[in-house]
Amino acid sequence: MSIHVAILKKPYISLILSGQKTVESRLTKTAVPPLNVIKPGERIFIKASGGPFMATAVAGLIEQYKDLKPSDIHRLSRQYKKAVCGSDEYAELKKHSRFAVYIHLDQVEPLEIGPVYTKSMRAWHVLDESLSPLMDFPVTAGAIRNRYVSLAGVSDNVRSRPVNLLLPDGQEVETAFSQGKPILKWRGWGAYYDKNSMHPGDIVRFVAAGPVRYRVSFRKQT
Numbered sequence: 001m002s003i004h005v006a007i008l009k010k011p012y013i014s015l016i017l018s019g020q021k022t023v024e025s026r027l028t029k030t031a032v033p034p035l036n037v038i039k040p041g042e043r044i045f046i047k048a049s050g051g052p053f054m055a056t057a058v059a060g061l062i063e064q065y066k067d068l069k070p071s072d073i074h075r076l077s078r079q080y081k082k083a084v085c086g087s088d089e090y091a092e093l094k095k096h097s098r099f100a101v102y103i104h105l106d107q108v109e110p111l112e113i114g115p116v117y118t119k120s121m122r123a124w125h126v127l128d129e130s131l132s133p134l135m136d137f138p139v140t141a142g143a144i145r146n147r148y149v150s151l152a153g154v155s156d157n158v159r160s161r162p163v164n165l166l167l168p169d170g171q172e173v174e175t176a177f178s179q180g181k182p183i184l185k186w187r188g189w190g191a192y193y194d195k196n197s198m199h200p201g202d203i204v205r206f207v208a209a210g211p212v213r214y215r216v217s218f219r220k221q222t
Helices: 010-018 070-084 088-093 141-146 189-195
Strands: 002-008 023-028 043-048 053-065 099-110 124-128 134-138 163-166 172-175 203-210 213-219
Touching: 002 010, 010 043, 010 053, 010 099, 023 070, 070 088, 070 099, 189 213
Parallel strands: 002 043, 163 213
Antiparallel strands: 002 124, 023 099, 043 053, 053 099, 134 203, 163 172, 203 213
16 A cells, blocks of 8 residues: 655645545646545545644545546535535636545544655655554454554564664663564553553554654554
8 A cells, every 4th residue: 555645735734633624635637646546545644835744644535537627626616615625716726627536534633743755846745655654553352362462564674673662651662573473572562451441453553753663552443
């Protein structure tokens, strides 16, 4: 899967975080990302234009249109106006667009970190998932019972080095991966599972805070 960086003006990001803006739209004259490249379930890191990362979301339903005419743009803009928090002025500005993408935003959260990428004038960037500073790992009944976490899918580069964990109570732990397994050797997970009432399907989140250094949080499944 890919990850995405979407660049928006700050007021729109505030509307996304407040829950008022539930769909992100891109209207373009040419077939450029996110058209044809974003898929449901892929993570979007939302960055303010000329500013910091402010939010993250997961792509839900994706609706795409092509070969549009000005009348189509005005019709779509009216249809999605409430969800997009769009304006008539914007629709008029974009009326000569031939392509439109409407991305329904799920699992919206504030987040002040995003992937490192090559900046350009583009307002949408598609990156390899390995560049994500955020990793979510669901826990199983076995992991909760036996007090471990499996980081299935992490790269060999990460697994080859010691890992520093910054835990929610301020504790910092240095650990490493078990030989041949995506499981961290540290066995202190049980207390955090109990404290956060973790159940199968809940998430252990790792957010990069430096090379092989991660802030850890415990999240209920949505």
